[in-house]
Amino acid sequence: MSETTDFRVEREALERFMKAVLRRAGADDVSGSAATRALVTASRMGTDSHGLRLLPHYVLALQGGRLKGAPRMRFERRLPATGYLDADDGLGHLAAYSAMEHAVEMAEQVGMGAVAVGNASHFGAAGCYALAAAERGLIGLVTCNSDPFVLLHQGSRPFHGTNPIAFAAPVAGEQPYLLDMATSAIPWNRVQQYGAIGRELPDQVAADTEGQVTRTPGEVAALLPLGGSEFGFKGAGLGGMVEVLSSMLAGMQHGYRLLPMGGPDMASPRGIAHFVMALRPDAFAPGDPFPACLRRYLDDLRAQPGRSGAEVLVPGEREWACQAQRDARGIPLDSANQAAYAELAERLDVPPLRPLS
């Protein structure tokens, strides 16, 4: 999304608009608040693919019946460090934030906690829920399955989803360390962006219908796993790890069998699975050395020279810089999102979102 758009909105106004829209689409207050929290978190950080852009999608899924606006989510603690959350086909944001709350509570008691979430749905950016742990002073790890876009290593057909891994750790005196990555070589929307501007893709990131690498966006039928043709066993293995932790621990089907996020069926629940885990950093080596060790690591990292013209960054640092800028100047909506949001306001009879003047 271009940062040069004139249409920028205040965070609080965006939150009010989202909550109103989601309420009109049938979401109860806790569901609407959780989805709003996740979408605004992603948009503030500049993760535009997983931020406010998704609001119309969730409205469709709520109105189509894929999602329950007032789910009855049930958590069962199975053992002192583990549990299962049945998300009852509600909004995935509420499911994942709730699951992480339970994981954090267990971790505070016994050092670690993890929750498998079944009958869940799309939750936006995985990083949001890892961050929720870090904001409580814990390490967070989150994974989620998704419908197939990514080849297996040496495969010719999409099998895994982009199966994200998010990891966050608290850093004393600054924003958390935050990694939020797909296990594919490239995001799907990057292929679309390159196609739109007629640019050739990097090598080793996408493939045609035969599974052969292509650099022509229009020929792309699948993404390569992280590592490309030669080392894609790494990305595919990480994608599989995500399936094991998400789909299998929750007893759900794996990504290959999921209905596509984009429809056309917006009436059937998809049965997505999440996995969330929290660790207490002070529950390992005696004397709580974690904060000082992490500080020394980050100091060393930031002192590293970049290659010509470039800068090394701590994972998350780019996002926190974007967040500071967007908190100060407003969150931008590109023309497609402006149109989509105007349409939502009109159709759902919600006051339209106004730009900052």
Next chain:
Amino acid sequence: MSETTDFRVEREALERFMKAVLRRAGADDVSGSAATRALVTASRMGTDSHGLRLLPHYVLALQGGRLKGAPRMRFERRLPATGYLDADDGLGHLAAYSAMEHAVEMAEQVGMGAVAVGNASHFGAAGCYALAAAERGLIGLVTCNSDPFVLLHQGSRPFHGTNPIAFAAPVAGEQPYLLDMATSAIPWNRVQQYGAIGRELPDQVAADTEGQVTRTPGEVAALLPLGGSEFGFKGAGLGGMVEVLSSMLAGMQHGYRLLPMGGPDMASPRGIAHFVMALRPDAFAPGDPFPACLRRYLDDLRAQPGRSGAEVLVPGEREWACQAQRDARGIPLDSANQAAYAELAERLDVPPLRPLS
């Protein structure tokens, strides 16, 4: 290593030889047995870089004083799911196997268990310890820091080690799912192999002294993080996750500050850190759906068509095929290892290892 070598040894003979050598180098029985178990596990699976090749290295480290042959390792359970193992500068294999034993025991009680290992040392292949969990019916995750060979994303100097991530899950009726990967784009010894045969490296895997990508093995000064120039934030972020879990939870220095594995200082302990975790697959969704879900996933995976001339494999499948073959035909030693093993036998007055006839 060429599979065409005539010099193949029986597993039991290799184990006897390793244990005798390690005993002569000062290792006590539990240390020698643990190192032997790990090295033979890696060599049976075909992970030659982390198998029997390393025996002379550990002898040097024991004789030089870097490693204690009879360490007093101390485990402290900090909370029901977490603990710390002080490895007292003993062999890393004993430390990691012991730590995983404790993690498994905690997981059996409370669903999950994790142990940070401090004052540790090189442990060979990370996969060995994840496997140890899977062999007990649990999911295992293992990470370890290492001395710097890998650039940060957009960096120009090595900062992270190859910082491996190993993940294993039990599969009913067959060998475990096993991922054991470095977070670099390529292993260091692959660069050496390409150099030895005068072959150009793949693009986007290694860099020169300025941090610029090079495909000439002789120019390589560092490895790129997994993902290469454009998407290396993923590999670098995973490498950082490994540091956070390993170095920071154990209260040790991070990889950038470690003494090099290869010396010349073989007298000072290096203070490596491991992280091991075990999860009970039946401690999440009710009714233990894990085995059937994983079975369905593997069946679907194996039914996927490969791209022309290639085959899709489950992570670990290549290793298990190699293990079956080496268990039947013997474990090969290339000429360099034959020479190194003959030298060890001579110098330590141990009966030499004889090939199968």
